[in-house]
Amino acid sequence: MAKKINLAIIFGGESREHEISLKSASAVMQALDLNKYNVLPIAITKRGQWLIGKRGEAYLKTNLAFANKENGVTISQSQKLLVKKYQEKTITNFMEGEGSGQPIDLVIPLGHGTFMEDGRLQGILDSLHLPYIFSGCLASALAMNKNLTKIIAKNMGLTVAADLMVKRGDKINAAKIIKILSLPIVIKPNQAGSSVGVSIAKNIQELKNGIATALNLDKEALLEQFISGRELTCAIFGNSSPRALPVAEIVPKVSGWFDYKAKYADQGSDEICPAKIPKTISQEIQKDSLTIFKALGCKDLARADFIWNQEDNKPYFLEINTIPGLTAQSLAPKIAKAAGLNFKSFIEKLIEQGME
Template identity: 35%
Template sequence: MKRTIAIVCGGDTSEFEVSLRSAQGIYSFIDKEKYTLYIVEMKGLDWHAQLPDGNKAPIDRNDFSFQLDGRKVTFDFAYITIHGTPGEDGRLQGYFDMLHIPYSCCGVLAASLTYNKFACSQYLHAFGVRIAESLLLREGQSVSDEDVMEKIGLPCFVKPSLGGSSFGVSKVKTKEEIQPAIAKAFEEAQEVLVEAFMDGTEITCGCYKTKEKSVVFPITEVVTHNEYFDYKAKYDGESDEITPARISDELTQRVQKLTSAIYDILGASGIIRVDYIITAGETINLLEVNTTPGMTTTSFIPQQVRAAGLDIKDVMTDIIENQFNTHC
């Protein structure tokens, strides 16, 4: 009997369309001889499965099932590829835990922690991971231009503390830009991060682990054509992504070892991707941890899998089957 897999996408943030693209990527990557696949799209309370004939079937949220030709279809596994809430922040993970449906990524605690950039960086800093100086603002709070300039300095980044794909992010160079940038970030999330600019080489490293093995992928160097690695750089080709990165073997090993350690510290599961800036003296600084990284055919993880000489179909099978080996 083939296992039935839900590729869960959509969500309630600006990353909705990116998530749909990741779902198409994952659909193309998973072995269809081993698994029966359905894409399940979520937006608010509209949850539906996409059917082979192009129609949609509503999901029964009581047991995460749907009706097809008069029979109930239930899922053995959920591959979560929602970037943002409710799939990246632990909410959907809690739902699947209660239904005893295994899934592809981190559990509730690790997902909610990594989704909050400020909380995650401060937590990992306690384990000796280097991070940028930052300030956190919650909705209703404010900070003066003078405090930003004194505590963080210019240039700096202002970004939502929740979310991704560079929505709501500004690189601030002048005093006059600080408050508009904060207002823009608050349009995306209820918490805003003001973070010191670090000048260096941006890199990213993927990793996944199963009961049998630990795999850390080759590192990708990101050279943006823009002020920073913004949405257009990420998705519209306005950057160069070089895998493996043009860094020394010794630094490569240090980054890969740190990525593996961060995976364990967080209690991660499935594929994660950790973004860094390498500053003067080959200092490794954490940018953020992605527990549901983009999985379009051109995303970093598929690039790194290819560079490692692996078949992404095998990687997907590893992640799915590992949950059946460990789930109880």
């Protein structure tokens, strides 16, 4: 009998996408063949403590039910299982639970957003010499920074929307911004995922409010010219020889665009895969997705998002996600299914890539 592979699955974290991470972890753990794998759950609380083994498993079971509720997992709920509640930032309370000395063959980091997907967790794993799937420290940090990613994409020949950056402390001249970009304007925290804090301003007051919201979440905000069109996405799958999977179209049902609610609510959007678009556009999006994937140094899996403007017939690159959601509603598994990989096979392939 072949030796079991020891997998550590990391989830949770301090970002606003904590709840999505719990859903991804639950879906992946249910898909794993326990005859092939030993699984070590590692939960990271909303205050940054690591709960390992049975503590991590208990954390997931305790808090998964709150992940679907409007207010999600509260700080008090997140910290409930900690033994040393009053030593939250001491070294001795950085990790709790058994299993911290268990050999690990591969880590599956399933966190999204700040601290989890922006290179910081990847840097910790690198310093511990632990192999993991998904992109490394530098690629993760670059991809999380929307402005830097767009600069690289533009230099690689991808079409991107005109934009401006504003920072906390800047004197905001909303009228000047409107003169440069024209309304409507898309406002995004520069380093956040899942459309958290994103808004579309149709007038000067909405622009001011949107900037304030974005800068409350991040020290920088990216303001973009609004591009009308069809929302499309392409997953890149592979390590040494990555390939573009079929392009999917996203049709939001609960919002006017693919915001947080459309992404994660049940029946929040329809995903059409393969997208019913001209072959030339599909091929261009696949080519552009591979280009930015390679330019950033991504690996294993990422998902690039585009808007296809039918007036100028150009797909505009928006961003790339280095740890796409792996929930039942997530796009990457649906795209993989269209390419002939069911969810279980998809996860198996990811693990195989990580073990290369």
